[in-house]
Amino acid sequence: MNASFVRVDTSPATQATEYATIVDRIQGDDASVWRAKVSENTEPSTLAALLVPTTGDLLASKASSQDIETAFNILLCLVAVADDKQEDVISALIKGIESPIEGKGRSALRLRLLSNLYNALDTASPLRRTAFMAIVTISTRTKHASLLLPQLSLLNARCVEWNCTPQEKTNIYLTIASSLQPTHPLEALSLEREILKGDGPKDTKLSSSILTKALSTRGFYDLEDLASFPAITSLKGEVIGQLLELFLSGDHSQYEAFVSKNASALDTLGYNKEEGLFKFRLLLLSSLGAQRLNEPIAYAEVARALGIQGEDEDEVEEWVINLIQAGLADARIHQLDSTVTLSRSTHRMFGQAQWQFLQERLTTWSSSLSSILTLITQTREKIEARPIQEAPQEEEAAAETLEVKEGQAEATPVSMA
Secondary structure, three states, X not given: OOOOOOOOOOOHHHHHHHHHHHHHHHHOOOOOHHHHHHHOOOOHHHHHHHHOOHHHHHHHOOOOHHHHHHHHHHHHHHHHOOHHHHHHHHHHHHHHHHOOOOOOOOHHHHXXXXXXXXXXXXXXXXXXXXXXXXXXXXXXXXXXXXXXXXXXXXXHHHHHHOXXXXXXXXXXXXXXXXXXXXXXXXXXXXXXXXXXXXXXXXXXXXXXXHHHHHHHOOOOOOHHHHHOOHHHHOOOOOHHHHHHHHHHHOOHHHHHHHHHHOXXXXXXXXXXXXXXXHHHHHHHHHHHHHHOOOOOXXXXXXXXXXXXXXXXXXXXXXXXXXXXXXXXXXXEEEOOOOEEEEEEEOOOOOOHHHHHHHHHHHHHHXXXXXXXXXXXXXXXXXXXXXXXXXXXXXXXXXXXXXXXXXXXHHHOOOOOO
Protein backbone atom coordinates (compact mmCIF):
# COMPACT_ATOMS: atom_id res chain seq x y z
CA MET A 1 0.00 0.00 0.00
CA ASN A 2 1.60 3.24 -1.14
CA ALA A 3 0.73 6.77 -0.09
CA SER A 4 0.91 9.76 -2.38
CA PHE A 5 3.17 11.81 -0.11
CA VAL A 6 5.32 14.67 -1.34
CA ARG A 7 8.77 13.26 -1.97
CA VAL A 8 11.94 15.14 -1.09
CA ASP A 9 15.49 14.65 -2.37
CA THR A 10 16.98 13.72 0.98
CA SER A 11 17.68 10.32 2.50
CA PRO A 12 15.41 8.80 5.16
CA ALA A 13 18.28 9.10 7.64
CA THR A 14 18.55 12.84 6.99
CA GLN A 15 14.77 13.28 7.36
CA ALA A 16 14.83 11.34 10.61
CA THR A 17 17.70 13.49 11.92
CA GLU A 18 15.83 16.70 11.04
CA TYR A 19 12.72 15.48 12.81
CA ALA A 20 14.67 14.29 15.86
CA THR A 21 16.43 17.68 16.07
CA ILE A 22 13.06 19.46 16.21
CA VAL A 23 11.76 17.04 18.86
CA ASP A 24 14.87 17.52 21.01
CA ARG A 25 14.58 21.31 20.70
CA ILE A 26 10.88 21.34 21.57
CA GLN A 27 11.42 19.04 24.54
CA GLY A 28 14.40 21.12 25.67
CA ASP A 29 16.61 18.05 25.72
CA ASP A 30 20.23 19.19 25.60
CA ALA A 31 21.40 15.60 25.46
CA SER A 32 19.93 15.22 21.98
CA VAL A 33 18.28 11.95 22.97
CA TRP A 34 16.26 11.51 19.80
CA ARG A 35 19.12 12.38 17.49
CA ALA A 36 21.17 9.72 19.24
CA LYS A 37 18.41 7.16 18.77
CA VAL A 38 17.98 7.78 15.06
CA SER A 39 21.72 7.73 14.47
CA GLU A 40 21.69 4.06 15.44
CA ASN A 41 19.24 3.15 12.65
CA THR A 42 19.18 3.60 8.89
CA GLU A 43 16.22 1.46 7.84
CA PRO A 44 13.24 3.74 6.90
CA SER A 45 10.54 1.54 8.43
CA THR A 46 12.41 1.27 11.72
CA LEU A 47 13.02 5.02 11.84
CA ALA A 48 9.37 5.79 11.13
CA ALA A 49 8.15 3.33 13.75
CA LEU A 50 10.61 4.82 16.24
CA LEU A 51 9.57 8.45 15.73
CA VAL A 52 5.78 8.22 15.25
CA PRO A 53 5.06 7.77 18.99
CA THR A 54 6.56 11.22 19.62
CA THR A 55 3.55 12.85 17.93
CA GLY A 56 1.58 12.83 21.17
CA ASP A 57 4.51 14.40 23.05
CA LEU A 58 4.74 17.19 20.48
CA LEU A 59 1.03 17.97 20.76
CA ALA A 60 1.31 18.03 24.55
CA SER A 61 4.30 20.41 24.47
CA LYS A 62 4.31 24.21 24.53
CA ALA A 63 5.75 24.38 21.03
CA SER A 64 4.07 26.59 18.47
CA SER A 65 1.61 25.06 16.04
CA GLN A 66 3.94 26.04 13.20
CA ASP A 67 6.87 24.10 14.67
CA ILE A 68 4.72 21.04 15.29
CA GLU A 69 3.28 21.15 11.77
CA THR A 70 6.79 21.47 10.30
CA ALA A 71 7.92 18.41 12.25
CA PHE A 72 4.81 16.51 11.18
CA ASN A 73 5.43 17.22 7.48
CA ILE A 74 8.97 15.91 7.81
CA LEU A 75 7.64 12.80 9.52
CA LEU A 76 5.16 12.27 6.66
CA CYS A 77 8.05 12.23 4.19
CA LEU A 78 9.75 9.58 6.29
CA VAL A 79 6.56 7.51 6.56
CA ALA A 80 6.23 7.63 2.78
CA VAL A 81 9.25 5.38 2.32
CA ALA A 82 8.40 2.98 5.14
CA ASP A 83 6.89 0.59 2.62
CA ASP A 84 6.85 -2.69 4.53
CA LYS A 85 5.41 -1.17 7.74
CA GLN A 86 3.57 1.80 6.27
CA GLU A 87 0.08 0.69 7.25
CA ASP A 88 1.04 0.04 10.88
CA VAL A 89 3.02 3.28 11.09
CA ILE A 90 0.20 5.42 9.66
CA SER A 91 -2.36 3.78 11.96
CA ALA A 92 -0.16 4.61 14.94
CA LEU A 93 0.29 8.16 13.64
CA ILE A 94 -3.47 8.68 13.36
CA LYS A 95 -3.98 7.29 16.85
CA GLY A 96 -1.30 9.61 18.25
CA ILE A 97 -2.96 12.67 16.73
CA GLU A 98 -6.48 11.61 17.74
CA SER A 99 -5.75 10.66 21.36
CA PRO A 100 -6.93 13.30 23.85
CA ILE A 101 -4.33 14.98 26.03
CA GLU A 102 -5.54 16.55 29.24
CA GLY A 103 -5.21 20.31 29.21
CA LYS A 104 -3.88 20.39 25.63
CA GLY A 105 -6.70 20.66 23.13
CA ARG A 106 -5.02 21.97 19.98
CA SER A 107 -8.14 20.82 18.10
CA ALA A 108 -7.53 23.08 15.09
CA LEU A 109 -3.97 21.80 14.74
CA ARG A 110 -5.02 18.15 15.15
CA LEU A 111 -7.68 18.54 12.48
CA ARG A 112 -5.18 20.21 10.15
CA LEU A 113 -2.62 17.41 10.64
CA LEU A 114 -5.23 14.73 9.98
CA SER A 115 -6.47 16.61 6.92
CA ASN A 116 -2.92 16.75 5.55
CA LEU A 117 -2.51 13.04 6.19
CA TYR A 118 -5.89 12.20 4.63
CA ASN A 119 -5.08 14.13 1.45
CA ALA A 120 -1.65 12.51 1.24
CA LEU A 121 -3.08 8.99 1.25
CA ASP A 122 -4.11 7.24 -1.94
CA THR A 123 -7.85 7.52 -2.66
CA ALA A 124 -8.22 3.74 -2.47
CA SER A 125 -6.35 3.44 0.82
CA PRO A 126 -8.46 1.97 3.66
CA LEU A 127 -6.50 4.22 6.01
CA ARG A 128 -8.34 7.20 4.52
CA ARG A 129 -11.42 5.98 6.33
CA THR A 130 -9.44 5.70 9.57
CA ALA A 131 -8.13 9.25 9.18
CA PHE A 132 -11.60 10.58 8.33
CA MET A 133 -13.21 8.93 11.34
CA ALA A 134 -10.46 10.40 13.53
CA ILE A 135 -11.47 13.82 12.18
CA VAL A 136 -15.08 13.01 13.12
CA THR A 137 -14.01 11.97 16.62
CA ILE A 138 -12.04 15.16 17.25
CA SER A 139 -14.76 17.37 15.76
CA THR A 140 -17.32 15.74 18.05
CA ARG A 141 -15.15 15.86 21.14
CA THR A 142 -14.32 19.53 20.67
CA LYS A 143 -17.91 20.53 19.70
CA HIS A 144 -16.94 21.48 16.14
CA ALA A 145 -19.34 19.10 14.40
CA SER A 146 -20.33 21.87 11.96
CA LEU A 147 -16.97 21.31 10.26
CA LEU A 148 -18.36 17.99 9.00
CA LEU A 149 -21.30 19.53 7.11
CA PRO A 150 -19.40 20.17 3.83
CA GLN A 151 -18.41 16.48 3.79
CA LEU A 152 -21.94 15.04 3.91
CA SER A 153 -22.63 15.28 0.18
CA LEU A 154 -19.39 13.37 -0.51
CA LEU A 155 -19.93 10.68 2.07
CA ASN A 156 -21.60 8.09 -0.16
CA ALA A 157 -18.88 8.40 -2.84
CA ARG A 158 -16.20 8.07 -0.18
CA CYS A 159 -17.75 4.91 1.21
CA VAL A 160 -17.55 3.50 -2.31
CA GLU A 161 -13.88 4.52 -2.56
CA TRP A 162 -13.17 2.87 0.78
CA ASN A 163 -14.94 -0.36 -0.31
CA CYS A 164 -17.16 -0.26 2.77
CA THR A 165 -19.54 -3.11 3.45
CA PRO A 166 -23.21 -2.13 4.05
CA GLN A 167 -22.70 -2.52 7.79
CA GLU A 168 -19.51 -0.42 7.76
CA LYS A 169 -21.32 2.29 5.81
CA THR A 170 -24.19 2.22 8.30
CA ASN A 171 -21.76 2.56 11.21
CA ILE A 172 -20.06 5.56 9.56
CA TYR A 173 -23.39 7.29 8.91
CA LEU A 174 -24.59 6.63 12.46
CA THR A 175 -21.37 7.94 13.98
CA ILE A 176 -21.54 11.18 12.03
CA ALA A 177 -25.27 11.53 12.68
CA SER A 178 -24.65 11.14 16.41
CA SER A 179 -22.03 13.88 16.19
CA LEU A 180 -24.42 16.25 14.40
CA GLN A 181 -27.55 15.47 16.45
CA PRO A 182 -27.10 18.06 19.25
CA THR A 183 -26.57 21.05 16.94
CA HIS A 184 -27.77 19.96 13.48
CA PRO A 185 -30.66 17.51 14.02
CA LEU A 186 -32.06 17.86 10.49
CA GLU A 187 -28.72 16.99 8.89
CA ALA A 188 -28.34 14.09 11.32
CA LEU A 189 -31.79 12.79 10.40
CA SER A 190 -30.96 13.14 6.70
CA LEU A 191 -27.99 10.79 7.18
CA GLU A 192 -30.07 8.29 9.13
CA ARG A 193 -32.75 8.44 6.46
CA GLU A 194 -30.12 7.35 3.92
CA ILE A 195 -29.59 4.22 6.00
CA LEU A 196 -33.26 3.30 5.58
CA LYS A 197 -33.21 3.48 1.78
CA GLY A 198 -33.31 0.30 -0.26
CA ASP A 199 -33.72 -2.79 1.85
CA GLY A 200 -32.68 -0.82 4.92
CA PRO A 201 -31.16 -2.25 8.08
CA LYS A 202 -32.11 -5.73 9.29
CA ASP A 203 -32.24 -4.34 12.84
CA THR A 204 -35.84 -3.20 13.49
CA LYS A 205 -34.64 -1.48 16.65
CA LEU A 206 -32.50 0.86 14.51
CA SER A 207 -35.41 1.53 12.13
CA SER A 208 -37.67 2.30 15.10
CA SER A 209 -35.09 4.67 16.54
CA ILE A 210 -34.75 6.60 13.28
CA LEU A 211 -38.53 6.79 12.80
CA THR A 212 -38.95 8.04 16.37
CA LYS A 213 -36.57 10.91 15.65
CA ALA A 214 -38.29 11.65 12.34
CA LEU A 215 -41.67 12.07 14.06
CA SER A 216 -40.37 14.60 16.57
CA THR A 217 -37.75 16.53 14.58
CA ARG A 218 -38.85 19.99 13.49
CA GLY A 219 -38.29 20.81 9.84
CA PHE A 220 -38.73 17.27 8.53
CA TYR A 221 -42.24 16.79 7.12
CA ASP A 222 -41.85 14.29 4.27
CA LEU A 223 -43.29 11.45 6.30
CA GLU A 224 -45.20 9.90 3.42
CA ASP A 225 -41.96 9.22 1.54
CA LEU A 226 -40.40 7.79 4.68
CA ALA A 227 -43.43 5.52 5.16
CA SER A 228 -42.76 3.92 1.75
CA PHE A 229 -39.37 2.50 2.81
CA PRO A 230 -39.47 -1.30 3.41
CA ALA A 231 -37.63 -0.82 6.70
CA ILE A 232 -40.49 1.41 7.89
CA THR A 233 -43.41 -0.58 6.44
CA SER A 234 -42.15 -3.54 8.46
CA LEU A 235 -42.97 -1.54 11.62
CA LYS A 236 -46.72 -1.26 10.93
CA GLY A 237 -47.58 -3.56 13.82
CA GLU A 238 -45.29 -1.70 16.24
CA VAL A 239 -46.31 1.26 18.39
CA ILE A 240 -44.08 3.65 16.47
CA GLY A 241 -45.47 2.38 13.15
CA GLN A 242 -49.03 3.02 14.34
CA LEU A 243 -48.03 6.52 15.45
CA LEU A 244 -46.72 7.20 11.95
CA GLU A 245 -50.12 6.24 10.53
CA LEU A 246 -51.76 8.79 12.84
CA PHE A 247 -49.35 11.47 11.65
CA LEU A 248 -50.41 10.71 8.09
CA SER A 249 -54.16 10.41 8.51
CA GLY A 250 -55.30 10.79 12.14
CA ASP A 251 -57.00 13.69 13.89
CA HIS A 252 -56.09 15.44 17.13
CA SER A 253 -58.36 13.43 19.43
CA GLN A 254 -57.06 10.13 18.00
CA TYR A 255 -53.48 11.30 18.47
CA GLU A 256 -54.00 12.34 22.09
CA ALA A 257 -55.76 9.08 22.93
CA PHE A 258 -53.01 6.98 21.34
CA VAL A 259 -50.16 8.85 23.03
CA SER A 260 -51.90 8.59 26.39
CA LYS A 261 -52.53 4.87 25.98
CA ASN A 262 -48.97 4.08 24.82
CA ALA A 263 -47.09 6.60 26.97
CA SER A 264 -44.76 4.02 28.50
CA ALA A 265 -43.77 2.44 25.17
CA LEU A 266 -43.17 5.86 23.60
CA ASP A 267 -41.03 6.92 26.55
CA THR A 268 -38.93 3.77 26.10
CA LEU A 269 -38.44 4.66 22.43
CA GLY A 270 -37.35 8.17 23.39
CA TYR A 271 -40.26 9.91 21.65
CA ASN A 272 -40.35 13.65 22.43
CA LYS A 273 -44.07 14.20 23.10
CA GLU A 274 -43.88 17.98 23.16
CA GLU A 275 -42.07 18.23 19.82
CA GLY A 276 -44.23 15.48 18.38
CA LEU A 277 -47.47 17.31 19.24
CA PHE A 278 -46.10 20.53 17.75
CA LYS A 279 -45.30 18.76 14.51
CA PHE A 280 -48.61 16.86 14.46
CA ARG A 281 -50.60 20.09 14.79
CA LEU A 282 -48.65 21.73 11.98
CA LEU A 283 -49.40 18.81 9.69
CA LEU A 284 -53.08 18.88 10.70
CA LEU A 285 -53.40 22.58 9.88
CA SER A 286 -51.48 22.17 6.64
CA SER A 287 -53.76 19.32 5.57
CA LEU A 288 -56.88 21.32 6.47
CA GLY A 289 -55.64 24.24 4.40
CA ALA A 290 -54.85 21.99 1.43
CA GLN A 291 -58.47 20.84 1.39
CA ARG A 292 -59.82 24.40 1.60
CA LEU A 293 -57.47 26.41 -0.61
CA ASN A 294 -58.51 30.04 -1.10
CA GLU A 295 -61.54 29.53 1.13
CA PRO A 296 -61.94 31.42 4.42
CA ILE A 297 -61.60 29.06 7.39
CA ALA A 298 -63.03 30.24 10.69
CA TYR A 299 -60.73 30.50 13.71
CA ALA A 300 -63.16 28.27 15.59
CA GLU A 301 -62.77 25.50 13.02
CA VAL A 302 -58.98 25.70 13.20
CA ALA A 303 -59.12 25.62 17.01
CA ARG A 304 -61.31 22.50 16.99
CA ALA A 305 -59.03 20.75 14.49
CA LEU A 306 -55.91 21.48 16.55
CA GLY A 307 -57.49 20.82 19.95
CA ILE A 308 -56.93 24.38 21.18
CA GLN A 309 -58.66 24.90 24.50
CA GLY A 310 -61.23 27.69 24.64
CA GLU A 311 -60.82 28.41 20.93
CA ASP A 312 -58.20 31.05 21.80
CA GLU A 313 -57.91 33.33 18.75
CA ASP A 314 -54.39 34.46 19.64
CA GLU A 315 -53.23 30.85 19.77
CA VAL A 316 -54.92 30.12 16.42
CA GLU A 317 -53.04 33.01 14.82
CA GLU A 318 -49.82 31.78 16.40
CA TRP A 319 -50.29 28.36 14.80
CA VAL A 320 -50.94 29.91 11.40
CA ILE A 321 -47.70 31.88 11.75
CA ASN A 322 -45.86 28.69 12.77
CA LEU A 323 -47.23 26.98 9.67
CA ILE A 324 -45.98 29.77 7.40
CA GLN A 325 -42.55 29.82 9.08
CA ALA A 326 -42.26 26.06 8.59
CA GLY A 327 -42.68 26.61 4.84
CA LEU A 328 -45.76 24.40 4.69
CA ALA A 329 -48.21 27.08 3.54
CA ASP A 330 -48.88 30.64 2.44
CA ALA A 331 -51.77 32.22 4.30
CA ARG A 332 -53.59 35.42 5.17
CA ILE A 333 -55.04 36.14 8.59
CA HIS A 334 -58.27 38.19 8.62
CA GLN A 335 -58.68 39.47 12.16
CA LEU A 336 -61.84 41.46 11.49
CA ASP A 337 -63.92 38.40 10.63
CA SER A 338 -61.71 35.88 12.49
CA THR A 339 -60.84 33.76 9.46
CA VAL A 340 -57.69 32.53 7.74
CA THR A 341 -57.28 31.87 4.02
CA LEU A 342 -54.52 29.62 2.70
CA SER A 343 -53.40 30.14 -0.89
CA ARG A 344 -50.84 27.32 -0.77
CA SER A 345 -50.65 24.38 1.56
CA THR A 346 -49.11 20.92 1.74
CA HIS A 347 -50.97 17.63 2.09
CA ARG A 348 -49.44 15.49 4.83
CA MET A 349 -50.34 12.46 2.71
CA PHE A 350 -51.38 12.26 -0.92
CA GLY A 351 -53.46 9.13 -1.24
CA GLN A 352 -56.65 8.05 -2.99
CA ALA A 353 -58.81 10.63 -1.22
CA GLN A 354 -56.44 13.43 -2.20
CA TRP A 355 -56.37 12.28 -5.83
CA GLN A 356 -60.18 12.26 -5.83
CA PHE A 357 -60.24 15.76 -4.35
CA LEU A 358 -57.77 16.95 -6.99
CA GLN A 359 -59.84 15.39 -9.76
CA GLU A 360 -62.96 17.21 -8.53
CA ARG A 361 -61.06 20.48 -8.41
CA LEU A 362 -59.71 20.03 -11.91
CA THR A 363 -63.18 19.14 -13.21
CA THR A 364 -64.60 22.32 -11.64
CA TRP A 365 -61.82 24.44 -13.06
CA SER A 366 -62.25 22.83 -16.49
CA SER A 367 -65.98 23.52 -16.45
CA SER A 368 -65.41 27.13 -15.42
CA LEU A 369 -62.84 27.62 -18.16
CA SER A 370 -65.20 26.10 -20.74
CA SER A 371 -67.97 28.53 -19.73
CA ILE A 372 -65.59 31.46 -19.97
CA LEU A 373 -64.32 30.35 -23.37
CA THR A 374 -67.90 29.96 -24.63
CA LEU A 375 -68.79 33.45 -23.46
CA ILE A 376 -65.66 34.91 -25.03
CA THR A 377 -66.39 33.14 -28.34
CA GLN A 378 -69.98 34.36 -28.43
CA THR A 379 -68.97 37.93 -27.65
CA ARG A 380 -66.27 37.90 -30.30
CA GLU A 381 -68.71 36.59 -32.90
CA LYS A 382 -71.17 39.39 -32.09
CA ILE A 383 -68.47 42.00 -32.41
CA GLU A 384 -67.23 40.58 -35.71
CA ALA A 385 -70.79 40.32 -37.14
CA ARG A 386 -71.93 43.76 -36.04
CA PRO A 387 -70.42 45.93 -38.84
CA ILE A 388 -71.88 43.74 -41.63
CA GLN A 389 -75.43 43.62 -40.20
CA GLU A 390 -75.77 47.19 -38.94
CA ALA A 391 -74.02 49.18 -41.69
CA PRO A 392 -77.03 49.27 -44.15
CA GLN A 393 -79.35 50.34 -41.34
CA GLU A 394 -77.03 53.15 -40.39
CA GLU A 395 -76.85 54.30 -44.04
CA GLU A 396 -80.67 54.35 -44.33
CA ALA A 397 -81.01 56.31 -41.10
CA ALA A 398 -78.46 58.81 -42.35
CA ALA A 399 -80.35 59.24 -45.67
CA GLU A 400 -83.65 59.85 -43.90
CA THR A 401 -82.07 62.45 -41.72
CA LEU A 402 -80.67 64.21 -44.79
CA GLU A 403 -84.09 64.27 -46.51
CA VAL A 404 -85.77 65.79 -43.46
CA LYS A 405 -83.15 68.48 -43.25
CA GLU A 406 -83.57 69.31 -46.97
CA GLY A 407 -87.39 69.56 -46.57
CA GLN A 408 -86.95 71.89 -43.66
CA ALA A 409 -84.64 74.03 -45.75
CA GLU A 410 -87.26 74.38 -48.50
CA ALA A 411 -90.04 75.38 -46.13
CA THR A 412 -88.03 78.01 -44.37
CA PRO A 413 -88.93 81.53 -45.65
CA VAL A 414 -86.13 83.68 -46.82
CA SER A 415 -85.91 86.97 -45.01
CA MET A 416 -84.58 89.87 -47.00
CA ALA A 417 -83.66 93.21 -45.67
